[in-house]
Amino acid sequence: MTKPSQELLRSISDEHVLRTLMAARKLTRAELAIETGLSKPTVSESVRRLVEQGLVADTGERTPGGRGKGRVGSFYSLAEDVGVALVMTIAPDGVTAECVDAYGDVAGRTHHPIDSPADVASALPSVAAEAVAAHNVRLGTVSAADPVDRRTGRLVHLPDSPFLVGELDPVELLSPLLHGPVVVDNDVNWAAQAEHAVLGVADFAYLHLGEGLGCALVSDGEVRRGHSGLAGEIAHVITAGPSGTAMPFIEVFGELGLRRPGSTAIDVPRLRAADPDVTARAVGGVITALVTLADPEVVVIGGTWGPALLDAISAECTRLPRQVDVVAASVEQPSLTGARAAALDLLRTALVSRAGHRPR
Amino acid sequence: MTKPSQELLRSISDEHVLRTLMAARKLTRAELAIETGLSKPTVSESVRRLVEQGLVADTGERTPGGRGKGRVGSFYSLAEDVGVALVMTIAPDGVTAECVDAYGDVAGRTHHPIDSPADVASALPSVAAEAVAAHNVRLGTVSAADPVDRRTGRLVHLPDSPFLVGELDPVELLSPLLHGPVVVDNDVNWAAQAEHAVLGVADFAYLHLGEGLGCALVSDGEVRRGHSGLAGEIAHVITAGPSGTAMPFIEVFGELGLRRPGSTAIDVPRLRAADPDVTARAVGGVITALVTLADPEVVVIGGTWGPALLDAISAECTRLPRQVDVVAASVEQPSLTGARAAALDLLRTALVSRAGHRPR
């Protein structure tokens, strides 16, 4: 239980001021007072403290830049060197890195194509280093196209599941490059978070249908990852196969000859040419399980081939015992967007919490 | 965002004192100071305010009951009339009601057996009235053996699902009897909450196998109910039937002739006599779906016949693609226990929040 103390009040004020500044980029103390609802003396004191801690700085800019009469005001904003967050995505076709600052601005984007999953381990640190150069990186988020162990952040191989990127420990590889925590999650989970921000729906399922098959469950406004982080790994859900017999979802594609030889990945071009109704029937079985167990308000379909089959899937869903809306995903580069949003959030929280501690 | 203010500090103090008093039943101001970590004057002021608001009262009891030397201290505790919470369970065999006070003590327990689901509507208010007599009831929780709509609190009938209690609106029936909110939830969800308190596991699934079939999902330490409150209604999950063909879970029992004629309920005595392995195989299919989608750390088996089949179910689970621990439920009267714990929590929170407002 929180203990009452003067310091608690002060830290709330500082947090309030800091967050307002993050949202508005630059403000005078008078504007901050109006925006936060605090009194002018309180804001002035708070700003003084934040400047002293090196979190906030006078921009040098002054008000009367066409603003009219009155005394000149001093604009304050976050200090230049408060730090940024690193955002990375790891996919079979390459590694991407970028930095995001506390305003949400992106800098230093780099992409590095790779030929084989084995290249990821070497590409990851080098791409990161490139994006990180000349930035004070405080923490990072990583999106990976494979299941992620919730506690360790390592990519894990589930039996018979697609394993696109391969064995990897992003935390170990990236920690030396930055001064804070590294959060790793599955690309579908990040995508769901990005979609959540747009949809504004508290309970939904995100079905990723691409080379790999994945699903994220958002319950009460948060992605639920389960005990080890493997919630939504739907490859083994029992569904209806081509001839109507029951089989695991992933095996439907094997049965149809739509898996890439020597790999667990789905052959997307070949699938696009195949009968959409058979595929939609299998997807319908998965959606039945989803709806039954998780009761989403809507099922969002993403991935490289999922949205193209939306009509067939919707039609299939009207035949299911329980109805649910099915819509196509709407966010571009959803994994990157979701990971970036989370990084921004973590960065802001980290800065705010740093404001609590007094330097001496 | 919380605004800083002196009043915020004060309310934190009051809440601290009040919660400490709820946990310890009666304390002197000196003991409260030690327990809360606040100073003696602060505690004295807080107690003075709480007494003034009628939340706390001097018990009249004095310390030197063998406690040794020193000045006598005055014991304070919650006021007699702060109110209680009503806890009700609605099951096919009857309606139970009891009152729980802010210490967690139970008073006024009543049970009323019923013959048919149609009797619930009349029994509910009368049983409640009996338990409520002479108590100041501030709010209530209700456990019902059917799916509950999350927004309205009404019992709903899913096609082909067991519908044991029948059409009912507990909120409408009970609201006139008390002065606060009524929270209705499915009995399995309450049971999972009770089990959660004992297990201390943040991610698990609770499988209820009785006359009805149900499931609750606990993710990140909370029961997740889904958009309309129908998460975990597993009757339609596709699983393996007696001859190995795929079919909805509930239909397996129809196929085996284990459903009570003229009803959707399962005939438990007959089931106990049937081959456990066939049943366990069907349960295994449900667990596969659960594990795949929700990734629980453990699956808890409850209900009238579930725990008896634990060995067969465990054996079946070792053959599944992903391993998971299966254990029997350990809480007695789990739905009542869970609903009671929630009622206690709500009651305490309601009292604490009442402490915030100044009377005048």
Place this chain on the structure above:
DNA sequence: CCGTTGTAGGCAAGACCCCTAACTAGAATC
């Protein structure tokens, strides 16, 4: 050029809230 107007920011006083330290109250013990 000079007074008016309007905004940014500072200063002072006051209201609270919490804390420490010292003090009073009152019962048991010697």
Place this chain on the structure above:
DNA sequence: GATTCTAGTTAGGGGTCTTGCCTACAACGG
């Protein structure tokens, strides 16, 4: 009756937020 020990109160100090008033300063209008 003095001592000891504990409960609770009082006094004073430090901190935070607020209101209200003041100064600084630039634009504007006559």
